[in-house]
């Protein structure tokens with residue numbers, strides 16, 4: 774299914790997610806990287822070695838959720854745009870999903886956008902809380918999307934509203 778549609782199978786997605794208990798402990802990365810390709814910059818980008826060492830460059834990344842601090846440094850280093858950081862406890866009723874974004878123009882902080890799931894379907898609205906676009910990110914910005922807590926595991930992209 775992934776090869777034909779670009780949409781990962783539900784079982785693979787589920788297996789890549791942290792437990793609810795870990796989610797509630799604080800920010801944590803998720804790696805939605807399901808195809809064995811020669812790629813490993815995520816491993817080298819993590820300052821605390823929360824990602825297991827690759828024995829072969831085609832290995833899939835293995836993240837230790839207990840080690841990961843959710844710092845987000847790995848997001849912009851992934852050419853597959855496959856890494857997200859989830860912050861379930863961002864606000865009382867809202868969580869944040871940090872997503873990689875390579876389109877221009879960038880959204881503005883405070884902007885309301887359409888939240889999309891992995892299939893590109895609109896699932897609601899999100900508020901852009903923060904836009905990270907430092908030079909070292911090499912034009913892969915990281916957008917912080919505030920969404921209802923129950924959508925933290927669902928929202929993975931966004932679309933700006935029509936003018």
Ligand code: SF4
Nearest residue numbers: 819841842844845847
């Ligand atoms: S979010 Fe930070 S700690 Fe977690 S895997 Fe990425 S770089 Fe490592």
Ligand code: SF4
Nearest residue numbers: 806812814815851853
């Ligand atoms: S950098 Fe991204 S695409 Fe490459 S192995 Fe890591 S998670 Fe997968």
